[in-house]
Amino acid sequence: MIQQYKKIDLTSNPGPLGLFGFALTTILLNIHNAGFYGISVMIMSMGIFFGGFAQLLAGIMEWKRGNQFGSIAFISYGSFWLTLVFIWIAPIFGLPKATNLEMGFYLFAWGLFTLVFFIQTFNGKTVGKILFGLLTLLFFLLAVGNFIQSDFILRIAGFEGVLCGLVAFYEASAIMINEKYKRNILPM
Template sequence: MENIYTITDKTANPGPLGLYGFAMTTILLNIHNAGFFPVNSMIMGMGVFFGGGAQFIAGAMEWKKGNNFGSIAFMAYGAFWLTLVFTWLAPGVLGAEKPDGNAMGCYLGMWGLFTLVNFLQTLKGHTVGKLLFGSLTLLFFLLAASNFADSEQILNVAGWVGIVCGFIAFYEASAIMINKTYEKNILPL
């Protein structure tokens, strides 16, 4: 028997929410990494609620739409922000031992490896996605190196790479929304 019913997906595209959550939190943290201000409650609040929470929600919505890449990326990077803030707060709140440079280098290096796998998947996609995941891969490996070497100079370079990476994500989110609103390709991807 032939299916006579068609289901049309009328749900919103969760991509811009996840991208903005990633972009704005990444930019703010990396302004810190570039040396402009210390880690503070503003960065932690953004990390928990927008970088962590909003991205995780966007990932769940991408899963519902059947977007494997978007679902895994947003949920994983949402979890990254939550684990990062937990790592900062746990020593003071729970009395847990603060991770040393080697431990943070391993943590950030694993995220770099995960991001490299995501970057390889973007090679079949649009240019902005390649730039975003390429710069994010570089960022994680620079952050790992700065922790292993205890180098403020490498951290500052990583900060500038992170600012650029965040603005690429901000551009992508904006392009998706603006192009959809005007029903034409105003901001190329």
């Protein structure tokens, strides 16, 4: 019988890369949702490259580390950013524009998906619970805002989304700083 060995790559922690990609892109998009500026190439390029590809890479590296939660989360949310940008640009290529109803269901589906991750954080660190709780709420607020076409709810979602992105930024920073100094400087 051939024995299989599980080789885990522990050369570096990809978590901060994925979290920073999520954080910055989420903050910038939700400043838009809060009504401060429109969708532009700035948000789309962040969505493709830092929110999308950087999170995909972080997810693959988490998989190599044997971290199922991190792998699925980063690959999925990286894919979220890529699909969102494609939804915005697809009409340029002749595909029909997504309706508010369709966007509501898209965002609701992501809310349900995120709820599964939130439940998994119950036995984890506080910052993870806060992050996935806020992200679940964000997707549901965005879904409702699209379903009923409420600029007010979308604006509230924007402010809540900035807070969500800031929590992810804090978590990424805490992981890097705590690992660098080999002690808990920023509590998690």
